[in-house]
Amino acid sequence: xxxxxxxxxxxxxxxxxxxxxxxxxxxxxxxxxxxxxxxxxxxxxxxxxxxxxxxxxxxxxxxxxxxxxxxxxxxxxxxxxxxxxxxxxxxxxxxxxxxxxxxxxxxxxxxxxxxxxxxxxxxxxxxxxxxxxxxxxxxxxxxxxxxxxxxxxxxxxxxxxxxxxxxxxxxxxxxxxxxxxxxxxxxxxxxxxxxxxxxxxxxxxxxxxxxxxxxxxxxxxxxxxxxxxxxxxxxxxxxxxxxxxxxxxxxxxxxxxxxxxxxxxxxxxxxxxxxxxxxxxxxxxxxxxxxxxxxxxxxxxxxxxxxxxxxxxxxxxxxxxxxxxxxxxxxxxxxxxxxxxxxxxxxxxxxxxxxxxxxxxxxxxxxxxxxxxxxxxxxxxxxxxxxxxxxxxxxxxxxxxxxxxxxxxxxxxxxxxxxxxxxxxxxxxxxxxxxxxxxxxxxxxxxxxxxxxxxxxxxxxxxxxxxxxxxxxxxxx
Numbered sequence: 001x002x003x004x005x006x007x008x009x010x011x012x013x014x015x016x017x018x019x020x021x022x023x024x025x026x027x028x029x030x031x032x033x034x035x036x037x038x039x040x041x042x043x044x045x046x047x048x049x050x051x052x053x054x055x056x057x058x059x060x061x062x063x064x065x066x067x068x069x070x071x072x073x074x075x076x077x078x079x080x081x082x083x084x085x086x087x088x089x090x091x092x093x094x095x096x097x098x099x100x101x102x103x104x105x106x107x108x109x110x111x112x113x114x115x116x117x118x119x120x121x122x123x124x125x126x127x128x129x130x131x132x133x134x135x136x137x138x139x140x141x142x143x144x145x146x147x148x149x150x151x152x153x154x155x156x157x158x159x160x161x162x163x164x165x166x167x168x169x170x171x172x173x174x175x176x177x178x179x180x181x182x183x184x185x186x187x188x189x190x191x192x193x194x195x196x197x198x199x200x201x202x203x204x205x206x207x208x209x210x211x212x213x214x215x216x217x218x219x220x221x222x223x224x225x226x227x228x229x230x231x232x233x234x235x236x237x238x239x240x241x242x243x244x245x246x247x248x249x250x251x252x253x254x255x256x257x258x259x260x261x262x263x264x265x266x267x268x269x270x271x272x273x274x275x276x277x278x279x280x281x282x283x284x285x286x287x288x289x290x291x292x293x294x295x296x297x298x299x300x301x302x303x304x305x306x307x308x309x310x311x312x313x314x315x316x317x318x319x320x321x322x323x324x325x326x327x328x329x330x331x332x333x334x335x336x337x338x339x340x341x342x343x344x345x346x347x348x349x350x351x352x353x354x355x356x357x358x359x360x361x362x363x364x365x366x367x368x369x370x371x372x373x374x375x376x377x378x379x380x381x382x383x384x385x386x387x388x389x390x391x392x393x394x395x396x397x398x399x400x401x402x403x404x405x406x407x408x409x410x411x412x413x414x415x416x417x418x419x420x421x422x423x424x425x426x427x428x429x430x431x432x433x434x435x436x437x438x439x440x441x442x443x444x445x446x447x448x449x450x451x452x453x454x455x456x457x458x459x460x461x462x463x464x465x466x467x468x469x470x471x472x473x474x475x476x477x
Contacts (some may be wrong), residue, residue, distance in 0.1 A: 001030030003181050005039060005204050006188070008046030009197025012039065018205065023089030023324040024315055032180045034206030040213035043172045044199040044220060047143040048172035054140070056176070059114050061194075066110035071194035073186070074103045080185060083314070084154060087179040089324040089358070090278045091315040095460035102155040102186075105441045109162030109458040116167060116462060124471060131476035133166055138466040140168035141221040141243065145214045147207070148325055149226045151281045153179035157186055159441070160224045161200070163461035165190070170199040172220070175213045180204045205233065214389040216238045220311050222465060226283070228378075229403075229450045245454035245464045246448060249378040250406035251287040252436035253399035254328075255421065256299060257392060258292040262405060265300030267411050268302040270382055273414050274437035275384035276310065284407045284437045288382055290395045296388045303386070304350040307362050308420040312355065324358035325381055331358050334381035341365055341374040341385075351382070355380050370401060378404065392417045396424045406447035407436035 003020070005012035013035035022029050033039075057065075073080065081095035088095070118137035123129050125262045146160040150367035153175055164171050180202070187202045203210050215223055215235050224245040225235055234248045254274075274286035291299045315323030325331050335354055342348060342365075351363030357368055360382055368375050375385055389395045392412070399408050409431040410421040422430040430445040431438050440446055446455040454464050 001181060003030050003032035003184055003204065005033050005035060005043075006048070006184060006200070006202040007039070007043045007334055008201065009191065018169055020181060021089055022086050022176060023287035024327050025258055026357065026472050029086045030181050032177065032204040035203045035210035037175050037209065037213035039203050039205070040166055040172070040210050040217065040341040043203045044218070046144060046198045046218050047170040047172050047202050048219060050196050050201070051140070051142050052367040053196035054165075054168050054199050057168065060197065062113040062168065063110045063125065065190075065194040066106050066113060066162060066166060069190050069209065070103045070106035070110065071191060072189045073099065073106065076189075080154065080182060083182050085315050085323075085408050087182055088150060088153065088278075089315055090234045091323050091328060092318060093319045094278055098109040098152055098155050101441055102254070103140055103160045103434035105155055105158040105458065108442050109158070109166040111460055112163065112458045113166035115459075116466065118468075121470065132472055135468045136468045138167070138463075139469050140466055142169060143220050144169045144171050144216075144286060144465060145220045145223045146171050147211055147214070147223065147227065148173065148175045148183065150176035150178040152281075153182050154186060156226050156443070157183050159456045159458075159461065161186070161190070163458045164224075164465050165195060166458065167462045169465055170201075172201045172203060172214055172406050174214055177204065177206055193467040212238065217251070218450050224454075224464070226463075232452070243464065245446075245456070245461070247283065247453040247454075247456060250283050250285075250404045250447065250451050251378050251402055252404070252407050252409070253377070254286055254409040254436055255389070255399065255411070256289070256291045256295060257410065257414060257417055259413045260411050261295060261298065263411070264295065265302055267434060268299055269306045270435055272303050272364075272384065273308050274363070275437035276307070276322055276382045277437065279360070280382040281325060281380050282437060284439060285380070286384055286409075288369065288375065288399070288402075289384055290389045290398050291386060292392050293388045297387075299462060300349060300364070300386060300425055301421065303364055307350050307364060310362055312359060314346070322362060322382060324356070325360060326358075328357045330381065331360055334379060334383065337372070337374045337377070337379055338363060338365065338383060339366050339377055341372045346367045346372070346374070353389050370398075371436065376402065392420060396421060400424075400426050403450045404447065406451035407431060407438075409434055409436040409438075427451075
């Protein structure tokens with residue numbers, strides 16, 4: 001499949017291309033142009049014109065177009081899901097789930113297009129002010145740069161582009177060089193549904209070239225980015241005076257309280273699924289598990305038993321539970337982190353082997369020291385760490401022993417423990433009797449500390465992607 005950039009509705013091909021590989025076996029899925037600074041400039045030029053055309057659309061128009069795009073995407077579900085699996089390496093079942101969520105995200109964005117409102121301002125609440133009435137309204141920012149990751153290239157792009165267009169902005173999308181083809185398909189669907197071609201642009205290539213040029217362009221009013229902490233910091237240092245929304249790293253923690261013996265089969269399976277879905281390449285994958293000492297051995301036995309039932313293999317096969325990680329470099333890093341932890345005293349109780357260049361067994365590691373990368377970093381692979389704790393207080397302390405704070409979870413029947421955990425754990429979302437991997441697309445989603453700034457979810461993203469304009473009338477004039 002020969003990919004292209006989409007700038008102002010025009011398909012842009014280049015002699016210099018990047019190959020996109022199927023992570024499972026490294027076969028070639030297609031190619032994309034290796035974009036540069038000039039391509040980014042042209043895309044912003046087009047988006048400026050697109051923003052002017054977006055101003056001609058009413059709220060109902062934007063609602064109708066986004067709703068139509070959701071229907072088109074739904075009708076092409078399997079085609080898009082198959083491409084997702086080939087680009088990302090996730091299982092076909094996971095890809096179908098992502099397409100369904102993307103349809104929902106576009107639908108939610110469509111509904112929010114009709115709800116962007118302001119409020120009356122009581123000017124006469126200030127002393128000495130009479131005869132002044134007015135209000136504020138939310139207005140679109142203009143051109144928004146959307147830099148999207150490899151792991152959920154469809155739905156996370158919808159989380160940026162859907163609210164941006166719902167609010168009346170235009171967009172320039174820079175997808176991951178690993179997973180650009182499905183994003184191009186999405187952009188074409190949005191244009192087919194009725195958005196001005198100049199309002200939906202896609203530039204492809206490497207972040208240090210085309211992405212950097214997009215970030216540095218002063219005409220881009222906002223950058224919304226999902227990716228690593230390090231890249232997020234670089235973007236904010238180079239982008240200058242504009243708005244930012246950043247969904248960055250995580251090493252999500254979950255605590256299993258002492259009263260969960262009766263549910264331990266359910267809890268252990270749920271936690272393992274949360275750690276091994278998409279081969280652990282989810283921002284809110286379960287990574288660090290803290291189990292009350294009284295349940296630790298039982299938990300490990302059941303977690304290992306369940307993990308050994310997972311079918312690892314070709315993600316295009318319907319029966320596969322887990323496929324590969326994104327590339328060889330990622331697999332090298334994950335194995336290095338496991339080996340470092342074992343050298344420091346940790347123990348692998350399940351998995352730990354590399355089955356191919358990019359396929360790693362789902363792995364459970366126990367008694368992991370708190371100064372190794374498997375504990376303090378974001379593994380972004382099929383590995384969960386399980387350590388003992390003696391109380392909810394110790395669990396809170398260990399969960400907070402992280403520079404990240406995206407989501408966390410607790411399993412308990414103790415209401416006081418649940419409230420204590422939810423109040424004292426430093427995270428953007430706390431899941432009670434649920435894994436931190438839980439997310440629905442309408443909820444406010446984002447983190448604290450180095451997990452990012454701002455919130456996603458169409459309603460909350462629209463607040464980020466608009467600004468307030470205050471209007472005052474002197475009725476005595």
